[in-house]
Amino acid sequence: MSRSAPRSDLATHVVENQPPIRAPSLWADDLPLRGAVAAAGGQADTLAAFAHTLSDPAMIEAGRAANRYPPELRLFDPGGRRLDEVTFHPAYHQLMTAGAKAGYSAVAWEPQSGGHVTHAAMVYLLSQIEPGVCCPLTMTYAAIPVLADSALASDWLPKLIARGYDPSIAPVAQKRAATLGMAMTEKQGGSDVRANTTWAEPDGDAWRLTGHKWFCSAPMSDGFLTLAQAEAGLSCFLVPRWLDTGRNRIQIQRLKDKLGNRANASAEIEYHGALAHMLGDPGQGVRTIIRMVHHTRLDTAMAPAGLMRAALAEAAHWCRHRTVFQKKLIDQPLMRAVIADLALDVEGTLALGLRVAQAFDDANDGFARIAVALAKFLGNKRAPGMIYEAMEALGGMGYVEDTPLPLLYREAPLNSIWEGSGNVICLDILRTLARDPEAAQALSDALDAATGADTRYEAALADFRAAWPGLPPEAEARFFAERAATLLTAATLVTAAPEVAGPYIAARLSGDRGLVAGAVRTHDTAPILARILPD
Template sequence: MTSDARHSLPTHDVLNQPPARGDQDLWATDPVLQANVGLTGGRTDPLISYAQTIGQAEVRELGREANRHPPELKQFDPGGRRLDEVRFHPAYHHLMRLSRSAGYATLPWDGEPGGHATHAAMVYIASQIEPGHCCPLTMTYAAIPTIAAHGDIASVWHPKLMSPRYDPATKPIGEKTGATLGMAMTEKQGGSDVRANTTRALRDGDHWRLRGHKWFCSAPMSDGFLTLAQAPEGLTCFLVPRWLEGERNAIHLMRLKDKLGNKSNASAEIEFHDALAFQLGEEGAGVRTILEMVHHTRLDTAMAPAGLMRAALSEAHHWVTHRTAFQRRLLDQPLMRAVLADLVLDWEGALTLGMRVARSFDGHTAEDRAFARISVALAKFLNTKRCPVVVAEALEVLGGMGYVEDTPLPLLYREAPLNGIWEGSGNVICLDILRTLSREPLAAEVLGAELNAAKGADRAYDAALRAHRERWPALPAEAEARWFAERTALLLTASQLLQNGPDAVADGFIATRLSGHSGRIPGSVAGLDTDALLARLG
């Protein structure tokens, strides 16, 4: 054999590698989503279409592109004139158009039933493909009711916010075919303590002028921002338009944040240099006014972790189905099955609880509103705490490949902690739970009723609920707030699974999350119905 012939021989054959996933129908392959949408009154038609479209291999690759090519800040034009613009990769704009036209931000406000449940399911689906573009759409969704309550402002802004069109043009609101809204609340010295904000608002005729610095402005290329500033009567909520007639509003983008994840979405430090602003709500009542927006964004921070968990588990399941080791498929090995079955409990619990919360957002009674306030905080706390654990374990299933950017696991891993920080980190949420239960008797009443609704179905659940109430006959001391919040959220999840989930899931969740027989490491369990649990992955 000649030297040239030897050099032309292959070094190896590609064996024991899973096939490319191709197009994925994120509705048809997810029986847990289908069941929960049915239970909560969500609309299947827009979800089926959205799930099929965004799951296509081409769209998934666009999501990867949007993260490989993050946004860039253009502060000045070549002549030195201020631009204060953020330039995005075309893949980002494609994803924004797709999700905006599907109704991600607007379905809850179109007057048809099941809008919030449908929106929550879209958040779950979108988070599996590209979570970064969800941020401006979530804030737009959450700000619409706040804007709608202010007649003169609503007449201009509401039709643009409700439009199915995504319009990234740098134009004033009157010339846009669609609009998005962002939020700028956090300042350096205050963080979650927004009452410590120092940005000032000065009256200018019928409007206001804002001067100050915001340490975090989410989605700085939005058409407007809800923000807080100190007016003469106290902290007040304002709408600050990005563009004015014939000029740019005096909002200076100082730098983009170099974040751990969420790379496709821009976050910025900004300064208001006497920027024009419109008052929302009463002067001095800024926190109360903006809490409506915060309340709705929290729904999305409770739902997105379920989507991230689903995406990570789907990749792990695909890997173990097609990968062999020691003459057996990974999926057929008992320890691997135990790990994945245990993780299914976290994912299905998170999705089921999140969708139940969304159903209460669609309700119209005082009881629905009270349950939404308390349950969204509980769901956000528990789901965001479990998400990084589930994603990390799924990454480990793939071994070294899970740590490589050829798979979506690194992106999911970087994204996993975000929702635990957005709209209140863990301690803030736990204190908010205590505050809601102490100040709103109806919230405590409806939460108790929801927990009681599952009594009698499982003795272990009944024992856990009884022990919980004996441990805390009244609200706990602040130092125990996390313990209390976790146990309450676990019980609330278990109650939903008992009432609506299959026995294998409900029994497994209660035995491992409530009864104290499980270790803290996933897979440190025995007695799970692994066949039934793994079948939930579709």
């Protein structure tokens, strides 16, 4: 159906000095993405096609609709019989279909090279349109290595990597494709999953779980990786949602009323003797499920890059088209300084995230273990402030739901909180460096590899090593992690995006700056802005 053009000549005024509706091209407009994908060895053609799909106005509107009409819990049918189902707006299913078809969950496990880089870039792209649907797709991707060497592999893996989406309510054997969720957190423990009280009792070759889970991500998934106490200790289990005989004994208590991530359902659930299958060795639940957590951590490092990119693109669009004091906003020196400074966080988070994904592809396990934690920590700490500054660049409209900035701002804290918040990540960084000589050496080598490119970087690296010749005390873990991650980001940009490496080092490592965005010494912003403002 064609639509008439909106009217600008109104009874009281003429609409002017307003930017046109932005029609993004998520691949063509994003020079940093194309460069970072090339540097990391991703599948450019696959990503260009996915970006083209997501750039369609209908898909952008689907993202807004999925966020505007959140999932609803249906506990009972009209006769009072339990359903324990969650219903979604059609836009949610539209987005899930697009992501699954493109290979969001599957491409990393297919034979083509650069699969993890390609997957990570898909996280970045989809996060710009509707980040809520990333959750079930990410957990499906991340669960595959846990299931790959289990007795369940033949039944589950073909459905998890099927490049399809099947929301029907049926046992996995009857479905074209499947998704997996996660249920670890309990009230009394939080990040301390060893405090879990859900218990498991053997039932032939299977197990029966009883207990309460405070957070279950994506409760309409086809199965959940979960932790429960068995006789041998905390163990990992796969709990199917549906059995051949009907519903498994999983009851949804309520959906969480979250700040953001509205398109995705998060629930509080109970297991009432739910049938489950043990994964890994008895008593080794944390060691087993940490393989899933390791891969979800990659996605929580990439998602903030996508959120920040969406905010930056919107702010830059407004600044190009708004005139204030007889000049375009983007031509005013102070605004240029702010936008360019914000762009450095996007460039750095993107480049480091894809470098980490490349380490996953290359089986560079030592570097991947430490770098993914550093990337997650820094990117997520930069995202909320950066998105707020982009919101401010729009002025009052940035605070209005007609623009994407409120959605992005609500989403900004999620990926830091999910799967271990800032303190947990920092302690994990210290633990990895203390216990894993391969990871510690890989980080040191990566930092040394960038020497010779910029004397300011070398000075910052020397100061870092002088401050902490060994591991820092626990109370300094955040300072240490922030500095190590910033140095690693700068080292990555030296190779992946040398055009912005110098400004990044000056603004993030030299110390010659203030505490807020744009509080930097005068430098040439043109090369940075040229990368984010295509003609």
